[in-house]
Structures are given as structure tokens and as C-alpha cells.
Amino acid sequence: MELWLLLILLGLITYFVIKRSVTSITQTPVWLLWLVMMAPALIWSGWMLLNSEDKQMPPALIVGPFVLCPLLYWWLIQWGRSSAKPPEPNLTGETPPTEAQPVVPSTKNEPKIRPISQQEEAELRNCFPWGVYYLQDVEYRPQAVLCRGKLRTNPEAAYQTVRNNIEAEFGDRFFVVFQESISGKPFFALVPNPQSQQKESKPTMGPDTRPLLALGLLLITLFTTTGIGAELAGVSAEQVQSNPAVLLKGLPYALALMAILSVHEMGHYIAARFYKVRTTLPYFIPIPLFLGTFGAFIQMRSPVPHRKALFDIGIAGPLAGFIITIPLLVWGLSHSEVVPLSDASGLLNFESLNPRSSLLLTAIGKWALGSALKVQTAIHLHPVAIAGYIGLIVTALNLMPVGQLDGGHIVHAMFGQRGGAAIGQLARLLVLVLALLVPDYRLWAIILLFLPVADEPALNDVSELDNWRDLLGFLSLVLLVSIVLPAPATITQLLNI
Numbered sequence: 001m002e003l004w005l006l007l008i009l010l011g012l013i014t015y016f017v018i019k020r021s022v023t024s025i026t027q028t029p030v031w032l033l034w035l036v037m038m039a040p041a042l043i044w045s046g047w048m049l050l051n052s053e054d055k056q057m058p059p060a061l062i063v064g065p066f067v068l069c070p071l072l073y074w075w076l077i078q079w080g081r082s083s084a085k086p087p088e089p090n091l092t093g094e095t096p097p098t099e100a101q102p103v104v105p106s107t108k109n110e111p112k113i114r115p116i117s118q119q120e121e122a123e124l125r126n127c128f129p130w131g132v133y134y135l136q137d138v139e140y141r142p143q144a145v146l147c148r149g150k151l152r153t154n155p156e157a158a159y160q161t162v163r164n165n166i167e168a169e170f171g172d173r174f175f176v177v178f179q180e181s182i183s184g185k186p187f188f189a190l191v192p193n194p195q196s197q198q199k200e201s202k203p204t205m206g207p208d209t210r211p212l213l214a215l216g217l218l219l220i221t222l223f224t225t226t227g228i229g230a231e232l233a234g235v236s237a238e239q240v241q242s243n244p245a246v247l248l249k250g251l252p253y254a255l256a257l258m259a260i261l262s263v264h265e266m267g268h269y270i271a272a273r274f275y276k277v278r279t280t281l282p283y284f285i286p287i288p289l290f291l292g293t294f295g296a297f298i299q300m301r302s303p304v305p306h307r308k309a310l311f312d313i314g315i316a317g318p319l320a321g322f323i324i325t326i327p328l329l330v331w332g333l334s335h336s337e338v339v340p341l342s343d344a345s346g347l348l349n350f351e352s353l354n355p356r357s358s359l360l361l362t363a364i365g366k367w368a369l370g371s372a373l374k375v376q377t378a379i380h381l382h383p384v385a386i387a388g389y390i391g392l393i394v395t396a397l398n399l400m401p402v403g404q405l406d407g408g409h410i411v412h413a414m415f416g417q418r419g420g421a422a423i424g425q426l427a428r429l430l431v432l433v434l435a436l437l438v439p440d441y442r443l444w445a446i447i448l449l450f451l452p453v454a455d456e457p458a459l460n461d462v463s464e465l466d467n468w469r470d471l472l473g474f475l476s477l478v479l480l481v482s483i484v485l486p487a488p489a490t491i492t493q494l495l496n497i
Contacts (some may be wrong), residue, residue: 133150220284225293227248232383304459315409321394329389330367332385334370338372356487360483365497407477
């Protein structure tokens, strides 16, 4: 049941990601692209349902879909581009676009983008001082104006100078993006600011924050997690029917888990507001089974100004969530029971958790339980310990250096967009190898497979981080490894566990 629920959720997320990211660049039907990207999950899920857990999945069945489906997905996008219809002739009586007035597609939900005239191009060229950025060419694209040249000062000073000049000349008409090309040469891109266009057309826009919606989802999630917490505490359905007050036994789990998720998202929210990035309030996702929730999220509504801000916003969530997770996990483990280790013990068995599956959990478990935790023993987790353990899993999953996960933002800020994408591809491959060795990580491999490896650029995506942020980013990756990898034999022997 849980497998099908996760598969449905993954399918919905995949559909909306594909629809949002590629429908504007290809004519290939969304349902076909969705089917190709969901094929590995459907194949692997079908195998697990039709075969016992003891039967090993053939390597070709694991690697084949992982390799072939992304290639087929890319080919279908390119095929859809080549089969796109040419633009229809202008029948509205408007002046046809010229080289200085590029065609910019518009939709019903997007305002019409104003073109740049010949006079405005001359004014644009004056925004690039020779001693800061020597402008050589202005190139028009459907969604941006590219300004290519040679950088003559440090990236941060160049971006600040050029952006100030463009804002003085054009106001808030454009987002000024500073990126590196494939060859490593920095260039500027002027992307139309939809907020500026909306001010002119004055459409009805919803607020960034919806406190009543956020509060309502929080209360519903508190109810669903309390119900699951009562079940984890050993409360039966018959007991609930005879005395609903026993549901209160689920509050320790519910409050601990929601505290971890709330602090995680508030870390992102406060960091985003510090850098004046428009963002929504944290929204919880309640479900009446599984863990009681699928987590919480915030959505940024404006671009990130630079890579330092991208790093700070990305790392603030896992760091804040981890800080509150540790004391809750230690308290929960200290109130948990030690049970004999069995064949059923594993990563996801809360009644017989094998702490050796995680290096960090091994150390924390020994600290909390002391001499009671020894060789050939496992842990029957207290409900608060379950919430803390889920907090560790959430921290590790978010620190995965892939795409728009927090870890993806971190490596993008540290190594640039292309470097971050390369690390993301390597991370997905390593998790796939880990899933072959530890079947409990198969779901992680499936989730990471469908996440785009490329993160969206910051406005100033060229300026690098300082040394202390690089160190903090490296430590976050060390934390990820300590959670995901099992404790080596030397550590378990030293701790007598």
C-alpha cells in the first residue's frame, strides 16, 4: 500500500515538473515524456511486487532503465523541437518584429514582453563601462537579450556596476543575470521582469503568503501525525473508538516531527527574507497514513540575487533542522528499548532498528543508550526517537547534491552551475550503486532519478563564495556521508556495538 502511495505521489510530482520545465521548449506531448521518465519507477515497482524481497533484481533491469530512459527523454525533447511549427504570419496589423525587436512568445498568463528598440540598444551599450566589462556583441534570444564581452574587473564589482547602470536606464524592466557560458566566459543576460509587466497591466495577483492556508494545513497535519503517533505508541483502533482521548499519546511524535520540519522550513524562510527574496510561508502536506505527513515546503517567488545568498538559503534549512533533530533524537533514544538483533532488523524497522546502518546513528545511539547497546542488539524506537530518526533521513535527503534539493543549491553555489550539475549526476550514480547493496535505498535512487540535475542560476551566478562558506559546504557533505553510509567495522569494534 505504501509503495503504491509513494508511486502516485512521485507520478504527480514528475508530471508537474515536466509540464512546468519543458512544455515551452518542445511540442512532444507531456504524457509521453511523463511515461518515459516514470518507466524506471514502474518497472522496478512491478518487480518488487511480483517477486520476494530475497530475490535479487537483475543488474540489467536496474541499470538499463536508469541509462536508457534519460536518453530517450532527451531525444523526445529534441524531436519535439524539430517538429515545432513555424511562427504564423502577423494578422493583427502590428509592425512585424525586426532584429532589434525580437520575438518573445507570450501566453494567456504572461504579459506581453516589450521589445528593445534600436535607440534602447544604444542606451544599453552605454551601461557597460569599458574598464568594467568590455561589451562586444548584443544577441537577441526569444526570452532574453545576451550581452557578450570581456570581464575587466572582479565579477562582483562588474555585476554591481552593470546592474546599477541598467536599473538607472530601464528601471525594473529586466532581471540582470550574470552567468558563465559553456566555454567559461562570463556574459550578461537581460530577462524581462514579469512583475514590471504586471504593474502595467494590473492583473489580479494572489499574495505571496497565505497565512490561513498555512495555518489550516498545519492543524490538519498535526491531527494526521497525532493519529500516526498514537498508532506507533501501541494504541489500537478499538481503544480509540472506546476512548478518543488516547489519541493524545500520539502528541509526542507529532510535536517532535512537526518541530523538526517547521524549523527546517523556517530556516529557509528567514534566510530568503534576509536576502529580500519573495517567498511563501511553509506549507505542510498532510496524509492520513505512512508518517502522517509528506513534509513541508516553501516556494520562492523571485530570483536569488547571488551565489552567497543561494548557499545561505540552501544550507539554512538542513542546518536548522539538524540542530533541533539531535536533542530530540538523543532524548528519544534514551527512552527507547534495546532488543535482540534479528533478520528483520533494518533501516526502516522502527521496532528493530539496526543503528549500524548509519555511522552518525551508531555514535548517537551509543551515546544515548550507553552499555545497553552492544553487539547483536537493535533498538525499539520510542515515538520521539522515530521523529528524530525521520529528521536525520530528511536532513540527508535534502543534503543530496542534486538539482533543486538543498544540497544541489549548496554545490551549485560552491562550484558553479555546470560543476553542480556534474556533481549531481555523480551523486545519482553513487546512490544507485548504494541501492544495489542496500535495498532500502531503492526509493532514494528512484526519487533522485526524476530530479533535474541542473539548478536554476542566481542573478549573479559568477561571483564565488568565501572560504568559510566553502568549509561549511564541505562539512554539510561530510554530514550527509555520515548519515547515509554504515559504520565501518573498526568503529563498531571500538564502541563494542
